[in-house]
Amino acid sequence: MRLPNARDLNEEQERVYLYAPEDGRVLVSGPPGTGKTVLAVLRAMEAAKKGRRTAVAMFNRMLEAYACRLPDGIGSLEAQGIQVRTVRQLFKELWFGLRVPPAANAALILLDTSFDEREKVKELGAKWKPAIWAPWSPKSGKSRGYSWTVEPDEYWRNPGAFSRWSPTSDLPASEESEFAVDWDTVTRHLLKHQSVARWDALSIDKLIIDEGQDFPPEFFRLLRLMSEGVIGPEGRPLAVMVLADENQRLSAKQHSTISDIETALAIPASRHYHLRTNFRNTRQVALVAQHFFAGANTGIPLLPERRGPTPEMRRCESVQTAVEQIVTYQRNNPKHEIGVLIPDDDTARRAYFDALRTAAAPSSVRVQTYAFRDPEFNQPKRHLVFDEPAVTVLNRASCKGLEFDAVFVVNIHAARIEEGQEDFFKMGMYVMSARARRSLALLWVGRPSDRPQVLGLMPRAPAIRILA
Numbered sequence: 001m002r003l004p005n006a007r008d009l010n011e012e013q014e015r016v017y018l019y020a021p022e023d024g025r026v027l028v029s030g031p032p033g034t035g036k037t038v039l040a041v042l043r044a045m046e047a048a049k050k051g052r053r054t055a056v057a058m059f060n061r062m063l064e065a066y067a068c069r070l071p072d073g074i075g076s077l078e079a080q081g082i083q084v085r086t087v088r089q090l091f092k093e094l095w096f097g098l099r100v101p102p103a104a105n106a107a108l109i110l111l112d113t114s115f116d117e118r119e120k121v122k123e124l125g126a127k128w129k130p131a132i133w134a135p136w137s138p139k140s141g142k143s144r145g146y147s148w149t150v151e152p153d154e155y156w157r158n159p160g161a162f163s164r165w166s167p168t169s170d171l172p173a174s175e176e177s178e179f180a181v182d183w184d185t186v187t188r189h190l191l192k193h194q195s196v197a198r199w200d201a202l203s204i205d206k207l208i209i210d211e212g213q214d215f216p217p218e219f220f221r222l223l224r225l226m227s228e229g230v231i232g233p234e235g236r237p238l239a240v241m242v243l244a245d246e247n248q249r250l251s252a253k254q255h256s257t258i259s260d261i262e263t264a265l266a267i268p269a270s271r272h273y274h275l276r277t278n279f280r281n282t283r284q285v286a287l288v289a290q291h292f293f294a295g296a297n298t299g300i301p302l303l304p305e306r307r308g309p310t311p312e313m314r315r316c317e318s319v320q321t322a323v324e325q326i327v328t329y330q331r332n333n334p335k336h337e338i339g340v341l342i343p344d345d346d347t348a349r350r351a352y353f354d355a356l357r358t359a360a361a362p363s364s365v366r367v368q369t370y371a372f373r374d375p376e377f378n379q380p381k382r383h384l385v386f387d388e389p390a391v392t393v394l395n396r397a398s399c400k401g402l403e404f405d406a407v408f409v410v411n412i413h414a415a416r417i418e419e420g421q422e423d424f425f426k427m428g429m430y431v432m433s434a435r436a437r438r439s440l441a442l443l444w445v446g447r448p449s450d451r452p453q454v455l456g457l458m459p460r461a462p463a464i465r466i467l468a
């Protein structure tokens with residue numbers, strides 16, 4: 001990521017960087033491009049310099065990978081002793097480390113079993129699952145990677161039979177999705193087992209959360225209790241800083257508005273900092289993003305002065321024609337970072353990725369992608385480069401927080417907007433168009449006579465050049 005020098009911060013950023021309290025809870029809100037991630041990273045570096053054990057927690061792996069890469073000469077965040085994790089991973093590690101007894105609705109129960117006792121647990125119905133990560137399994141030796149698990153039904157029939165192997169469970173999942181955490185259950189469980197939890201597993205005393213709007217209020221209620229010292233190690237309350245923009249919410253279900261976060265974290269006005277200056281986009285890109293603005297509280301950024309080309313909306317005969325447009329742009333601008341963003345359709349993401357890779361093959365340009373569910377491409381820390389020329393193909397959910405010189409939002413004709421979900425569609429378009437530093441194109445595929453539903457929601461001239 002591009003990290004301005006602390007001396008280049010503007011006044012509103014400086015207020016956070018220099019004067020926001022180190023302890024308790026602080027909220028920073030601001031629209032896209034106002035420097036929230038920059039402040040998260042700068043504040044983390046500052047806290048680490050002062051000897052505070054700090055973590056920056058991101059919503060997804062893409063942002064985690066992006067924030068890990070700092071400009072040359074600064075050294076990675078990890079090298080500075082700062083943990084960079086997704087929130088889920090951070091709390092999963094903590095949860096396992098606390099070794100609290102299994103939660104009632106947990107999908108998986110783990111046993112801390114030595115190699116020598118494997119036959120005994122097997123007799124009780126436990127199974128060895130090598131793919132399950134257990135913090136206590138040694139990295140080498142005879143029992144390397146052994147994770148013994150027992151089905152919840154089996155366990156709850158006779159919990160006492162397993163007690164000698166310190167049973168614990170996975171983070172309780174919410175009913176909506178196995179990937180979403182049931183934070184209320186986590187809170188209740190930690191309150192109940194506060195005295196037996198091994199709190200030395202909490203390896204941080206400062207937590208900075210980026211993209212805070214994508215976590216539910218229950219998560220912030222847990223953080224509040226941890227920062228008040230109600231949950232956590234005695235005498236070591238957790239300091240929390242949250243950065244958020246409610247206009248960039250990802251899901252209609254699991255999210256928080258700014259006022260939800262203020263309430264759940266009990267943030268007074270004096271601890272809520274507002275950013276308004278957009279450092280990322282040109283004025284022309286910002287005007288298109290503004291068209292999709294859904295009107296929630298964080299506000300529209302001040303329009304930037306920097307000028308650039310007028311964004312375009314282009315009809316393409318086929319996916320292949322759209323791909324050719326992108327490849328032509330890349331050939332004319334070989335030094336650019338290019339984002340190809342899709343309003344959440346994994347089949348389309350893969351199709352664009354494959355077609356771009358083939359079409360760009362004669363050149364040495366890097367074409368890369370990420371998808372959580374695609375085992376070939378779900379390790380962005382290992383596979384992706386940032387701040388170098390590349391064509392990066394991503395779904396909407398993965399492009400949060402990132403930026404590119406040029407953005408092509410493709411496949412928009414296929415977007416289906418469910419009743420009452422228009423605001424979320426617009427928020428998705430807001431997030432994707434605001435990734436562009438300079439050039440923005442919205443591409444749809446169809447015949448000249450086609451009128452896909454979404455075209456009615458697109459900006460019009462003169463904000464955008466319409467090309468058929």
Ligand SMILES: Nc1ncnc2c1ncn2[C@@H]1O[C@H](COP(=O)(O)OP(=O)(O)OP(=O)(O)O)[C@@H](O)[C@H]1O
Binds near residue numbers: 003010039402
């Ligand atoms: N004071 C500054 N001077 C110069 N560039 C800056 C400054 N602050 C931020 N930037 C640049 O602006 C861009 C956007 O910053 P950043 O990604 O932190 O914004 P953000 O608020 O997190 O955006 P989003 O909500 O879209 O994730 C980055 O390229 C960053 O380097």
